Amino acid sequence: MRNGFSGSFKFRMEGGLSSFWGPVTAAEWCEKNYVYSSYIAEFFNTISNVPCILLALIGLINALRQRFEKRFSVLHVSNMILAIGSMLYHATLQHMQQQGDETPIVWEMLLYFYILYSPDWHYRSTMPTFLFLYGVGFAMAHALLRFGIGFKVHYVILCLLCIPRMYKYYIYTEDASAKRLAKLYVATLFLGSICWLADRLFCKEISGWYFNPQGHALWHVLMGFNSYFANTFLMFCRAQQREWDPKVVHFLGFFPYVKIQKPKSQ
Numbered sequence: 001m002r003n004g005f006s007g008s009f010k011f012r013m014e015g016g017l018s019s020f021w022g023p024v025t026a027a028e029w030c031e032k033n034y035v036y037s038s039y040i041a042e043f044f045n046t047i048s049n050v051p052c053i054l055l056a057l058i059g060l061i062n063a064l065r066q067r068f069e070k071r072f073s074v075l076h077v078s079n080m081i082l083a084i085g086s087m088l089y090h091a092t093l094q095h096m097q098q099q100g101d102e103t104p105i106v107w108e109m110l111l112y113f114y115i116l117y118s119p120d121w122h123y124r125s126t127m128p129t130f131l132f133l134y135g136v137g138f139a140m141a142h143a144l145l146r147f148g149i150g151f152k153v154h155y156v157i158l159c160l161l162c163i164p165r166m167y168k169y170y171i172y173t174e175d176a177s178a179k180r181l182a183k184l185y186v187a188t189l190f191l192g193s194i195c196w197l198a199d200r201l202f203c204k205e206i207s208g209w210y211f212n213p214q215g216h217a218l219w220h221v222l223m224g225f226n227s228y229f230a231n232t233f234l235m236f237c238r239a240q241q242r243e244w245d246p247k248v249v250h251f252l253g254f255f256p257y258v259k260i261q262k263p264k265s266q
Contacts, residue, residue: 026089026098027148029216030203033093045090048217052083052224059231062257071115072235078108079227086220095146102151103139109158110135115234116165119241166230169237177248181233181256185226192222232258 020039029045036043056079063072082104089101110131121127142151170182199206199215206212232248235258239246244260251257 021092021094024093025095026093028093029090030199030206031212031214031216040091041093042090042216044214044217045220046087048214048220049083049087049090049224051221052086052227053080055224055228056080056083058255058257059228063235066258066260067262068235068260069238071111072231072238075108075111075115075231075234078104078111079224079231082108083220083224099142102147103142105155106138106142106158107135109155109162112162112230113158115238116162116169119238169233173237173240175236175246175248177256178233178236178246181229181236181248185229185233188222188226188229192219192226195219195222229256232256 018038019034019041021041024033024041029042031042031045033041040046056076059079060073060076062068063076082101085097085101085104089097091097114127114131118124118127138154141147147154166182166185170179173179173182195213195215195218199219206215236246236248239258239260242262244262246258246260248256249259
């Protein structure tokens with residue numbers, strides 16, 4: 001039926017609620033659409049991005065307050081942009097919004113690649129130039145070719161390229177609290193991947209359960225913490241490289257963040 005206050009159409013869904021965004025044009029997940037609102041297609045998959053935004057905001061405040069290098073502020077902002085893009089995608093289930101979720105994922109991985117490898121890169125201008133051009137090229141190709149499984153394979157390859165450097169940082173870090181951050185990073189990635197795969201591969205079986213555990217929403221929450229632990233660990237390692245005397249401290253005895261002491265000359 002026609003919406004009285006706008007020129008858009010609403011489409012009636014199986015559950016009785018109407019869709020403000022029209023027919024689904026993006027990939028769907030194992031959650032019934034438009035159950036709680038006409039404006040939110042996948043409710044739990046949408047709101048589960050909020051923890052990622054809050055964690056990235058905490059990381060950004062810490063990076064700015066202690067004057068870390070701009071790369072870390074950009075990284076935390078990138079996490080927020082990615083979470084917002086994911087919210088828009090799952091709320092609308094439109095193809096354009098799906099690309100607004102997937103393309104920033106690749107850009108964020110390229111940023112991680114830069115932070116991990118740039119300290120040992122002797123030609124400083126070549127790496128950011130190449131990564132920038134690569135990111136632009138991917139965005140254009142993804143918009144034109146609409147990658148499906150190719151996007152997922154590409155994402156996994158980028159992750160695998162980052163692992164050797166993360167492992168090197170881990171084995172050369174002696175601080176027990178920093179090592180714990182790296183272990184939490186691996187644990188949340190492992191658990192999140194299980195949730196993602198279960199939601200994707202066993203949706204038919206899960207849909208028959210009395211209670212849907214919302215595996216993709218759990219993936220969002222776990223990856224929000226995963227990104228925070230990864231960012232905090234990398235901030236610690238970079239502070240060590242700059243000889244800023246980093247320490248992992250805990251807010252209220254629980255929440256980890258990096259505290260540094262820069263030399264007076266800096």
